[in-house]
Amino acid sequence: KNQVEQSPQSLIILEGKNCTLQCNYTVSPFSNLRWYKQDTGRGPVSLTIMTFSENTKSNGRYTATLDADTKQSSLHITASQLSDSASYICVVIDRGSTLGRLYFGRGTQLTVWP
Amino acid sequence: EADIYQTPRYLVIGTGKKITLECSQTMGHDKMYWYQQDPGMELHLIHYSYGVNSTEKGDLSSESTVSRIRTEHFPLTLESARPSHTSQYLCASSPFEGPYEQYFGPGTRLTVT
Numbered sequence: 001k002n003q004v005e006q007s008p009q010s011l012i013i014l015e016g017k018n019c020t021l022q023c024n025y026t027v028s029p030f031s032n033l034r035w036y037k038q039d040t041g042r043g044p045v046s047l048t049i050m051t052f053s054e055n056t057k058s059n060g061r062y063t064a065t066l067d068a069d070t071k072q073s074s075l076h077i078t079a080s081q082l083s084d085s086a087s088y089i090c091v092v093i094d095r096g097s098t099l100g101r102l103y104f105g106r107g108t109q110l111t112v113w114p
Numbered sequence: 115e116a117d118i119y120q121t122p123r124y125l126v127i128g129t130g131k132k133i134t135l136e137c138s139q140t141m142g143h144d145k146m147y148w149y150q151q152d153p154g155m156e157l158h159l160i161h162y163s164y165g166v167n168s169t170e171k172g173d174l175s176s177e178s179t180v181s182r183i184r185t186e187h188f189p190l191t192l193e194s195a196r197p198s199h200t201s202q203y204l205c206a207s208s209p210f211e212g213p214y215e216q217y218f219g220p221g222t223r224l225t226v227t
Binding site for chain 1: 118215
């Protein structure tokens with residue numbers, strides 16, 4: 001069964017600190033993996049997209065890693081800001097369908113305290 | 115910022131009422147989607163469309179219906195709302211070609227009393 005598991009479920013850090021969010025998946029065949037940021041009451045916004053051949057990709061203070069062999073990804077946030085408080089969702093795309101089937105994790109709820 | 119819009123943003127309505135959630139996008143995308151999301155849970159696909167006059171049911175069974183008469187418009191209708199329909203509904207769109215990037219609207223928070 002295709003699944004996406006994220007950890008931790010929630011995380012509280014102080015402003016300025018770094019943190020790492022984890023994503024494990026069993027989706028096959030794999031097309032690409034995305035990390036989305038979802039603010040409360042808003043729709044998800046894409047942060048990064050990683051294909052099978054990419055190991056690391058950065059977007060400002062966000063750095064995503066992918067190990068396609070172990071089917072694990074991480075999202076590292078450096079120098080956190082209050083505006084980083086949101087749910088971070090790992091999404092894996094299935095290469096096997098023309099629809100581009102998305103499998104969503106439940107997200108990690110990040111809270112940044114001043 | 116993606117040009118995809120949803121109205122209303124919040125809706126509180128009584129049981130048995132008919133409701134229509136609006137979704138429109140100005141990017142000319144062929145594919146559009148409706149997702150349902152409960153607090154702390156993953157998004158579940160309830161409807162999708164490949165283009166005009168194309169509609170399909172998603173993975174999560176839903177009593178709602180959709181229509182796609184125009185490329186830019188993908189409304190979702192509930193004929194008779196029930197408390198079990200209380201949820202957040204997210205609309206998304208993507209171009210037919212490409213790495214399946216989906217752009218999400220801001221969502222509609224529906225509460226049925």
